[in-house]
Amino acid sequence: MPYRATLRGYAVAALQGSATLAGQSVFPSADWPTVDPDYPAILVQCYREKKESRAKGSQIPQFIATAVLAVTARVKATGGAEAGPNVQMLLDELEDQIFLAITTCQPLLQSIQRVSWVDSDQEISAKSQYHAGEVRINFGLEFPVDVDPLGDRPAALPSITAPLKEVDLTWTVPQGTPQPGLVIDLPQPE
Structure with missing residues (x-):
């Protein structure tokens, strides 16, 4: 099993145990089993990993790997003009909850060398009777990889x-x- 699957598992457990706005609606696969009424919900993926050599001048394969832990959260709010600010408020709160859940998860932190970067962005859209919002947070998780x-x-x-x-x-x-x-x-001889 790839190491990034272990990291993804720690992240899912941390988010489910952290009382975020999404509660237990945290999914570890690319197939969201949700429809709009199921929001807020969080999707956790670890879809990319880059390995850079740390054994300069040696043929021994030793690497520092950086896995991208991608957390996507969706929220919605119904109503007219006030729905947009409500979605923004929910997104900001959920983004903070996700950030703290991941960056304080001890099993995850003990499994990596460091969190090398965090990148996030938000998007809000109006869909007829409600507003929906999505926040995407990517965490760069570094860990050593030695190949014998x-x-x-x-x-x-x-x-x-x-x-x-x-x-x-x-x-x-x-x-x-x-x-x-x-x-x-x-x-x-025997």
Whole structure:
């Protein structure tokens, strides 16, 4: 399972447990099972990840990954001219609740190196008898990724190591000193 799925799970749990305006209407998939009367609702995705090498000059694959945790929330308000300001007020409150729920979630914070950035934007539209609003908040979550070229190698690929046939342990010593050493032939007879 990708690490970003773990991060998404922590975010969903934090939002469901934080008493936001959306309550338990927090969904972890791209398919919102909502219709307008179900708002406010929150969608949590972790759809992008970028890995940058931190092993400069080395062939060992070590990275700093940044996953984008995308949280989208929708609200609505009915009525005439007052619906727009009401939606704006709801969006501002929900944005603050989401920000605090994510940035204070201890399991999430302990699973990453840092929150490297937060980006948010809002949109409000009027639809006949009501106004709807959406806030999108993206969190850049950094964490280290180390790949073991031997241990993490898929089993279906052919072996890249040569079998060990002999171990020769000898030392350079001053002339006239007994030569210590040991030669082990492999594989050992059973």
